[in-house]
Amino acid sequence: MSLRSIKSSRSLRLTLRFVIPLIVVMTLLAYLLVPLVDKMTLKWSVRDLDARSRLITSAFQEPLGELLLQGNKTKINNWFARVIQDERLYALGYCDGTGRLLYHTASFPAALGCSLPGTSSYDSPALLQLPRGLVHVAVNPVSVDGVSRGSLMLVHDMSYAQRRSEDTRKYIVVFFIVLCLIVSFITVLIAHLSWRGWIAGVRMFLRGDEINRSFPESSHSELQPLVGDLKALLRAVDAEKRLDDDMTFTWDAAALRTLLHKQLMGDQIIVVSNREPYIHVKTAEGIKVNRPASGLVTAVEPVMRACSGTWIAHGSGTADYDVVDKKDHVRVPPDHPEYTLRRIWLSKEEESGYYYGFANEGIWPLCHIAHVRPVFRTSDWLQYMAINKRFAAAVISEAQRDDPVILVQDYHFALLPDMIRRAMPRATVITFWHIPWPNPESFGICPWREELLKGMLGSTILGFHTPFHCTNFLETVDRYLEARVNYASSTIARHGSMTLVEAYPISIQFPPAGHARLPAIAQCRDYVRKEMNIEKTCLIGLGVDRLDYTKGIIERLRALECMLENHPDMVGRFCFIQIAAPSRSEIEDYQAFDARVRALAAQINLKYSAPGYLPVHLKVEHHEPEEVNLYYRAADVCMVTSLHDGMNLVAKEYVAARDDEQGVLVLSRFTGAAHELYEALIVNPYHIEQTADALYQALTMPVFEQQARMCSMRSMVSNFNIYRWAARMLLDAARVRQREKLADRIGVQL
Numbered sequence: 144m145s146l147r148s149i150k151s152s153r154s155l156r157l158t159l160r161f162v163i164p165l166i167v168v169m170t171l172l173a174y175l176l177v178p179l180v181d182k183m184t185l186k187w188s189v190r191d192l193d194a195r196s197r198l199i200t201s202a203f204q205e206p207l208g209e210l211l212l213q214g215n216k217t218k219i220n221n222w223f224a225r226v227i228q229d230e231r232l233y234a235l236g237y238c239d240g241t242g243r244l245l246y247h248t249a250s251f252p253a254a255l256g257c258s259l260p261g262t263s264s265y266d267s268p269a270l271l272q273l274p275r276g277l278v279h280v281a282v283n284p285v286s287v288d289g290v291s292r293g294s295l296m297l298v299h300d301m302s303y304a305q306r307r308s309e310d311t312r313k314y315i316v317v318f319f320i321v322l323c324l325i326v327s328f329i330t331v332l333i334a335h336l337s338w339r340g341w342i343a344g345v346r347m348f349l350r351g352d353e354i355n356r357s358f359p360e361s362s363h364s365e366l367q368p369l370v371g372d373l374k375a376l377l378r379a380v381d382a383e384k385r386l387d388d389d390m391t392f393t394w395d396a397a398a399l400r401t402l403l404h405k406q407l408m409g410d411q412i413i414v415v416s417n418r419e420p421y422i423h424v425k426t427a428e429g430i431k432v433n434r435p436a437s438g439l440v441t442a443v444e445p446v447m448r449a450c451s452g453t454w455i456a457h458g459s460g461t462a463d464y465d466v467v468d469k470k471d472h473v474r475v476p477p478d479h480p481e482y483t484l485r486r487i488w489l490s491k492e493e494e495s496g497y498y499y500g501f502a503n504e505g506i507w508p509l510c511h512i513a514h515v516r517p518v519f520r521t522s523d524w525l526q527y528m529a530i531n532k533r534f535a536a537a538v539i540s541e542a543q544r545d546d547p548v549i550l551v552q553d554y555h556f557a558l559l560p561d562m563i564r565r566a567m568p569r570a571t572v573i574t575f576w577h578i579p580w581p582n583p584e585s586f587g588i589c590p591w592r593e594e595l596l597k598g599m600l601g602s603t604i605l606g607f608h609t610p611f612h613c614t615n616f617l618e619t620v621d622r623y624l625e626a627r628v629n630y631a632s633s634t635i636a637r638h639g640s641m642t643l644v645e646a647y648p649i650s651i652q653f654p655p656a657g658h659a660r661l662p663a664i665a666q667c668r669d670y671v672r673k674e675m676n677i678e679k680t681c682l683i684g685l686g687v688d689r690l691d692y693t694k695g696i697i698e699r700l701r702a703l704e705c706m707l708e709n710h711p712d713m714v715g716r717f718c719f720i721q722i723a724a725p726s727r728s729e730i731e732d733y734q735a736f737d738a739r740v741r742a743l744a745a746q747i748n749l750k751y752s753a754p755g756y757l758p759v760h761l762k763v764e765h766h767e768p769e770e771v772n773l774y775y776r777a778a779d780v781c782m783v784t785s786l787h788d789g790m791n792l793v794a795k796e797y798v799a800a801r802d803d804e805q806g807v808l809v810l811s812r813f814t815g816a817a818h819e820l821y822e823a824l825i826v827n828p829y830h831i832e833q834t835a836d837a838l839y840q841a842l843t844m845p846v847f848e849q850q851a852r853m854c855s856m857r858s859m860v861s862n863f864n865i866y867r868w869a870a871r872m873l874l875d876a877a878r879v880r881q882r883e884k885l886a887d888r889i890g891v892q893l
């Protein structure tokens with residue numbers, strides 16, 4: 144249906160809604176008024192005829208007296224006949240004092256005689272229904288020279304009164320029709336104007352401040368309180384609902400599925416990320432499936448398993464191509480498929496420009512404060528644009544309807560949201576930025592800063608881990624783009640579309656997948672000790688990271704070296720296992736970092752090792768999540784010392800793995816996780832002595848304190864798990880979709 148026809152049918156509905164009740168009321172009024180008016184008209188006519196009868200009688204007293212004295216019947220009757228030529232006087236009669244009708248006109252009703260119908264006297268007038276119609280009968284006394292001489296009976300025709308009454312009735316009906324039309328017109332006009340005003344108000348509300356430019360406040364000032372109240376009310380309801388939801392509901396896979404079906408009517412979910420959740424690799428034993436070391440994948444994969452749908456990602460494994468169908472689809476997880484993975488192929492050159500170059504040498508160091516300089520090359524930028532386009536085309540080809548929910552993941556796809564929005568304006572694009580967002584000055588050094596921001600503003604919802612990153616983003620847009628940034632509602636309006644910028648701290652599945660099958664803590668310890676050749680008496684410290692300069696691995700090793708220096712009793716009683724997944728190893732900064740970590744580990748080992756004792760065990764290799772869990776369960780302390788990290792899920796994984804409620808977490812204050820896991824030992828990794836002290840405190844912490852801290856952190860991670868993270872975004876998306884539908888219905892372009 145076109146907008147025009149929607150509008151005209153709406154005004155028709157509006158008109159009918161006002162006019163029909165009005166017509167009903169008016170008809171009812173007319174129905175009640177007409178008999179009343181009839182009655183009054185009759186009363187007036189009777190009073191009129193009474194007076195007339197008295198006037199005629201008094202005018203005829205003299206001539207009639209003379210004629211009566213003469214007693215000439217013919218003369219009297221002729222005189223009577225002349226008198227009734229008056230159009231209203233219908234008949235005339237004369238009764239003597241004894242009540243005999245002596246003279247009368249031919250028209251005098253025979254049935255009347257000298258008495259009035261329904262009365263015994265002659266003094267009051269009466270109405271009489273004759274076959275010819277209603278007549279008025281008046282009996283007036285006649286006196287001659289002061290002597291009473293009978294009475295004159297005057298019969299007036301009442302048909303004129305009936306005609307008058309009919310005319311009045313007609314006038315009343317016409318009057319009511321005209322009144323009805325005028326009132327209808329005025330009502331519809333007022334309704335139309337207030338509808339337009341309301342629409343303008345709603346539009347102003349829906350669009351945020353942007354509307355204020357096109358509708359200056361002064362001209363719509365009467366709507367301001369209404370809009371303000373409406374906004375405040377909706378925000379309060381929203382906040383209340385969120386709080387309720389946060390406090391009372393336990394989110395799990397089933398609840399998330401229900402939410403998807405109820406709130407989003409089972410709408411299609413498409414996830415887009417660079418890293419794929421399952422990597423097929425060729426090995427000597429055949430094709431093997433690896434799961435990557437990626438916080439993003441750890442978090443999003445359980446959501447996808449709960450929601451089904453399609454996950455679009457770069458097919459980076461050596462055997463990836465061998466297992467897909469002709470649409471480049473493969474069902475995953477491989478052992479019990481629950482959703483579809485669509486793989487996108489990149490050439491070496493494309494991967495080098497888009498992934499290694501622009502994403503990981505440009506945006507990654509740009510967004511992390513780790514003192515590694517970003518590198519921006521035009522050739523990388525061109526590849527980045529081209530690959531974003533390719534993924535956008537894949538999203539469009541995978542979409543089964545024009546309004547899917549698309550979850551765009553991370554800094555590899557800053558341009559994708561706008562590309563999708565242009566192709567599918569009705570899609571709900573939720574972009575989640577898994578890494579920190581810098582302040583406007585830092586971000587400003589990117590030569591394509593405006594393009595990146597514009598691309599991201601194609602999102603319906605833009606999520607960061609912390610409110611601090613949201614504020615940084617709002618300020619960055621405010622600084623570099625022509626857009627309406629509303630800090631109070633955390634929204635950005637630009638070119639008629641709106642983006643909600645919100646903090647959604649990411650999390651993990653709780654309890655972790657396959658948790659029930661994990662060996663007991665003691666067994667895990669035995670396994671790890673055996674594996675690493677560690678003495679039973681030795682306390683175990685653990686670090687699990689990608690080999691990335693943002694993770695603070697150097698600072699961590701320095702801190703443990705410092706701790707051994709400060710507490711020589713720990714030498715031989717404590718060793719540290721660093722699991723480091725090789726990462727982005729084509730990039731020079733990463734190669735250099737790898738070399739520095741290895742050198743420092745070797746240096747510490749050289750200093751403190753003894754026969755059968757190695758303080759640092761550096762394992763630079765890929766580990767599957769199940770194996771990492773064995774290490775978590777075996778470790779007395781886990782060190783997360785990132786220099787800057789959006790969230791850091793290793794911290795949460797360690798907590799989730801410790802169902803014995805023991806073990807201590809040392810956590811960098813520069814991670815998003817530090818805003819949630821308050822019971823960890825929070826450190827500044829740049830402060831080596833402080834971190835060393837925290838490590839020592841962890842190793843010597845009494846069990847009851849470990850339990851108290853761990854118990855509280857576990858309750859946090861279990862409550863604020865990955866399903867809640869996804870649910871909060873999807874609920875917000877559902878709200879935005881409802882608002883868009885409302886805007887659609889009232890013909891407002893957001």
Ligand code: G6P
Pocket residue numbers: 417418436437438439440553554577578689726727
């Ligand atoms: C970070 C990023 C993810 C990325 C992961 C692993 O967590 O936010 O997007 O997948 O690192 O990095 P990689 O380059 O191996 O995918």
